Amino acid sequence: MSQTEIPYSVLAPGPVNLHPKVLEALSLPMIHHRTPEFDRIFKKVLVQLKEVFSTSEAVYTLSTTGSGGMEALLVNTLSPGDQVLAVVSGKFGERWAEMSEAFGARVHQLKLPWGEALDPELVRLHLEKNPHTRAVLSQACETSTGVLHPIKALGEVVKSHPDCLLLVDGITAVGSLPLPMDLWHIDGLVAGSQKAFMLPTGLSFVSFSKKAQSFWHRAKMNKYYLDIRKEKLANDKGETHFSSSVSLIRALSVVLDLILQQGLENLHHQILQRALRFREGLSLLNLELYTQSPSPSLTAFRTGPQFDSQKLRTQLEEEFRITIMGGQDQAKGKILRVGHMGHISLQEERNLLEAMWKIFHASGKFQGDESRWHHFLTQRLPGTQRQERHL
Numbered sequence: 001m002s003q004t005e006i007p008y009s010v011l012a013p014g015p016v017n018l019h020p021k022v023l024e025a026l027s028l029p030m031i032h033h034r035t036p037e038f039d040r041i042f043k044k045v046l047v048q049l050k051e052v053f054s055t056s057e058a059v060y061t062l063s064t065t066g067s068g069g070m071e072a073l074l075v076n077t078l079s080p081g082d083q084v085l086a087v088v089s090g091k092f093g094e095r096w097a098e099m100s101e102a103f104g105a106r107v108h109q110l111k112l113p114w115g116e117a118l119d120p121e122l123v124r125l126h127l128e129k130n131p132h133t134r135a136v137l138s139q140a141c142e143t144s145t146g147v148l149h150p151i152k153a154l155g156e157v158v159k160s161h162p163d164c165l166l167l168v169d170g171i172t173a174v175g176s177l178p179l180p181m182d183l184w185h186i187d188g189l190v191a192g193s194q195k196a197f198m199l200p201t202g203l204s205f206v207s208f209s210k211k212a213q214s215f216w217h218r219a220k221m222n223k224y225y226l227d228i229r230k231e232k233l234a235n236d237k238g239e240t241h242f243s244s245s246v247s248l249i250r251a252l253s254v255v256l257d258l259i260l261q262q263g264l265e266n267l268h269h270q271i272l273q274r275a276l277r278f279r280e281g282l283s284l285l286n287l288e289l290y291t292q293s294p295s296p297s298l299t300a301f302r303t304g305p306q307f308d309s310q311k312l313r314t315q316l317e318e319e320f321r322i323t324i325m326g327g328q329d330q331a332k333g334k335i336l337r338v339g340h341m342g343h344i345s346l347q348e349e350r351n352l353l354e355a356m357w358k359i360f361h362a363s364g365k366f367q368g369d370e371s372r373w374h375h376f377l378t379q380r381l382p383g384t385q386r387q388e389r390h391l
């Protein structure tokens, strides 16, 4: 294999490594989207998606990245001038607040220090003082900081306000961790293909509770492509309103089969176990988590003053062909983020930690306990066969 043929180990919080069966599905010859064959696939996908969302409502598949799905939740439920409370605890919270402003909502930002999880009590107080609030927006997991917010408790708060919706960006949560839409009173939920769905970027999935559906007819925000009522009419016939992303949806069908065959809980369990192994490794490398409330879907950690996180990231990318992510904005240069979603082998988990150990040791600024390290690797990440990714 030449250097360029060795696949990257994409351990980012999206996009992620693709499953081999997904790669296969993506290389199939094209079929038209208005055919019985495609309709069969799409109808099956629509049923399976409901299971992943844990909802009895319809889940819509849009040919947009995750942000398009976030937009769909807003424009189908809100009107210009509506009051919205946006939980802003990082980049993606900022994005949703900006998006709502762009569509004319009056946005109150509940700003949290980066790395901190939401206290739902703050939302309860805000809604008490501002009874005309039409929606609360929150990430389930804020991917820029790795924080997991208490969505179940937030659902308990918002459900007692009959004219206010809880809209949740579950893009790094759906499929990664328990986020039962119906049970937790989530009114709008969005997921994205390049995270726990193990697909390339390009699809988003959205669902609306009954309460949120009752907002559709009065939602006056401008929309055309993302008008969910048109999508609903098409979906009822097993079609999408516009051209379907046939290749991605065929690959989605493969992933949903895989996920539901092994069970959703099993996927959650796998992702959590990866996160726990990685965090154990971090502690042996004397590295600290960025947040006290980490999400299983990714781990954000501080690199400390002695290591330059951007440099470490570049070294992993160029010398080891392992992709992880740095911090954004105020966390830039301070943290690194490793995703636990996607098709990841134990060997790849091990390769990442070993590469970090090597880089730290070579720097001369780190003295780890070698025997504890080897014990950890042998016990927790037993190598299958030595698949050298170091070039």
Ligand SMILES: *Cc1c(COP(=O)(O)O)cnc(C)c1O
Pocket (backbone or CB within 6 Å): 014, 065, 066, 067, 068, 092, 139, 141, 142, 143, 169, 170, 171, 172, 192, 201
């Ligand atoms: C990845 C991600 C998005 C996604 O955006 P794209 O439009 O797919 O780039 C939105 N929110 C969160 C929390 C994410 O992790």
